Amino acid sequence: MTLEAPSEALARIIASALAEDLGDLGDVTTTSIVPPGTPMTGVIRSREAGRIAGVDAVRLVLSRLPEPATATIVAADGTDVAAGATVALLTGSARTLLTGERVMLNLLGRLSGIATATAAVVQAVEGTGVAVKDTRKTTPGLRILEKYAVACGGGVNHRSGLYDAVLIKDNHIGVAGSITAAVSRVRANLGKRFPIQVEVDTLGQLDEALACGVTSVLLDNMAPEQLRRAVERVDRGCHLEASGGITLANVRAVAETGVDSISLGWLTHSARSLDLGLDIDQ
Helix, strand or coil: CCCCCCHHHHHHHHHHHHHHHHCCCCCHHHHHHCCCCCEEEEEEEECCCEECCCCHHHHHHHHCCCCCEEEEECCCCCCEECCCCEEEEEEEEHHHHHHHHHHHHHHHHHHHHHHHHHHHHHHHCCCCCCEEECCCCCCCCCHHHHHHHHHHCCCECCCCCCCCCEEECHHHHHHHCCHHHHHHHHHHHHCCCCCEEEEECCHHHHHHHHHCCCCEEEEECCCHHHHHHHHHCCCCCCEEEEECCCCCCCHHHHHCCCCCEEECCHHHHCCCCCCEEEEEEC
């Protein structure tokens, strides 16, 4: 499968990141030390095993700086690499490579870390048929790229924002007074425009949601035995998603309960960046 990073979002984020790093005066260290036009080659390597995501950031950062430099991508997005593996070969202006280094590695490391974490979960549930999903617990401004990284890891993107799906959560239910009232209001205002998902944390709430004929139920912070009981009482026409308190250590047990999908906020809000480095050759 070919994976393509969202180019407009990547360009916007890189422009902001470079402006943040360069400020009004630019890279005062590099421009003081390195004469204009100085040639240099370099290599980006992964210092640990992982799944790559975000290599287009390398090309785009280089293209945004004044002196020319190019990148040859060795490990494409979605590729697994071993410790010490080459991700990209860089050649051109020393000023450009040195100035762009941190922005390139920040984005590439962040996205590759998310892809690596996702791939580990996908591997842990292999054979169960369960989809691994992300959530809206993303870094402000980076959501589209972080969700892309989840896809590079083999995961499935959940809703993109508040505008493209209905998810009735506990606080919505609290304001409306009940699940039935909340679902009724959604249908009165939106009709059949969106499928409806309801978050529940008890089997009693599950029964109420099912009686409303919702499309999907998010089973929040339920233990595996409770999840099994939920699966037993649900018509397979209703999608069951488990979420909350799920780790790499227990995700297999959750998947084996028979739920359809598992959503994990920590894939994006807590994944550790993949350790990558740029080695420069004079």
